[in-house]
Amino acid sequence: MMTIPDVTRVDVTPFDPRSATPEQRLAVGQLLADAFAFANPDDPPLLPQHEAVNLGQLNPDERADHVVVWDGGRALAWGRIGYDLKQNTHAASVRLYVHPQARRRGLGTRVWAALRVVAEREGRRVVMAGTSSRSPAGEAFARSLGAEAALPNRQSQLDLSALDEELLARWQIRPDGDPYRLHVWRTIPDMYLDRMADMMMVMNTAPRGDLDVEDWTITPGMIRAWDAMLDESGEVRWLMSVEDTRSGQLDAFTEVFWQPERATLLYQGATGVRPMARGLGLGKWVKAAMLDHVRAACPGTRFVRTNNASVNEAMLGINVALGFTEWATFMEWQLRLQ
Structure with a gap:
């Protein structure tokens, strides 16, 4: 069972996959794999090493800022905001994950606050994200922020x-x-x-x-x-x-x-x-x-x-x-x- 530190004592820190150590990238990849397995227990598991590689991938005109909540060498939460420099320059896309064992402690709110600072710095007036019914906590979090359901999809x-x-x-x-x-x-x-x-x-x-x-x-x-x-x-x-x-x-x-x-x-x-x-x-x-x-x-x-x-x-x-x-x-x- 994961021991979670007092969230008032942890920091949301910037994270650059290109300059991070392999161990740091793998720790974030492990977080993404754990979150996926929690929501999709019957699926073949994600491979942390593949997720670590994907962290630094960008389209030619895209930029992204990442933040992580660390507990020693473990990643408890991660967020990414991506934005294009030439197209749809009013918008940004967000991904945000909290480890299943670290939820309901305010980490998601703190990560979002850091990502919002980036959106405002870049002049983005609309932020977009997606949630699956396989992880109901995501929908609840989106509603708590005041987001509007814009396009329903069938999987x-x-x-x-x-x-x-x-x-x-x-x-x-x-x-x-x-x-x-x-x-x-x-x-x-x-x-x-x-x-x-x-x-x-x-x-x-x-x-x-x-x-x-x-x-x-x-x-x-x-x-x-x-x-x-x-x-x-x-x-x-x-x-x-x-x-x-x-x-x-x-x-x-x-x-x-x-x-x-x-x-x-x-x-x-x-x-x-x-x-x-x-x-x-x-x-x-x-x-x-x-x-x-x-x-x-x-x-x-x-x-x-x-x-x-x-x-x-x-x-x-x-x-x-x-x-x-x-x-x-x-x-x-x-x-x-x-």
């Missing part, structure tokens, strides 16, 4: 052993003379990089609820930075795209993320179809083809998990038809500081 899970094989095959049948071609990539080839950046920006058409955010611009440099982060952390990303061979334009894509050390669980990332190409079965095609692909390319995978905005009826419909069932709910919150 869904698919058991690959229960896939409808006939449906999977049917969704991958294309008409005679079909101009569309399917690509499968671990790393996007240079010749497609600009086109893929343009394709990814279709996610700006996804529902945002009441979130106070503007469209994001995706650049080739950002994609290559994400590739480098994945390589550093040891995570596998598979991406499928659909090319219109008449124009060379990419009109649909989907991506998944997988760690061999947590092989049973695969995460479905973004799936998007250009508005002008919707209704042609491209979304069903890439989703079905990806599920076929990962069964061979990601050995040991049993479950696929994904998030969808609750109002995104089109994508929810595809997922439900594939056999995804509700696993949890996830709420995106925003707190207006000005």
Whole structure:
């Protein structure tokens, strides 16, 4: 059982993952792994060493400030506020964790107070964060701060052993003379990089609820930075795209993320179809083809998990038809500081 010091005698201290010792990074990684295991006891555990690597990863124009509450060499609480220097410069995103055995002692409030100072220093008027129904304390904390529930999401899970094989095959049948071609990539080839950046920006058409955010611009440099982060952390990303061979334009894509050390669980990332190409079965095609692909390319995978905005009826419909069932709910919150 963890012995918790008097919270009035502990400090919330700045933490820079780039200059911290390996032991300090690993201690924060252990905190994140412990918090995850508490909320998701049936999942494969997070690896503290991987979480330690992820702490210092940033997009090209992103900056982040971290704070930690230390008890000797243990991390009792950690917070991070990230903000972009060129886009959505009014907003910031926050992550905040308190060790399960150190909760209800005011540590979260103290960490948030330190992060708020950063938000105000950087002129951010909106701060955003997410909570899962698997950890009800997060929602209660967000409400206590006066945050507004801005975008509800459904977290869904698919058991690959229960896939409808006939449906999977049917969704991958294309008409005679079909101009569309399917690509499968671990790393996007240079010749497609600009086109893929343009394709990814279709996610700006996804529902945002009441979130106070503007469209994001995706650049080739950002994609290559994400590739480098994945390589550093040891995570596998598979991406499928659909090319219109008449124009060379990419009109649909989907991506998944997988760690061999947590092989049973695969995460479905973004799936998007250009508005002008919707209704042609491209979304069903890439989703079905990806599920076929990962069964061979990601050995040991049993479950696929994904998030969808609750109002995104089109994508929810595809997922439900594939056999995804509700696993949890996830709420995106925003707190207006000005």
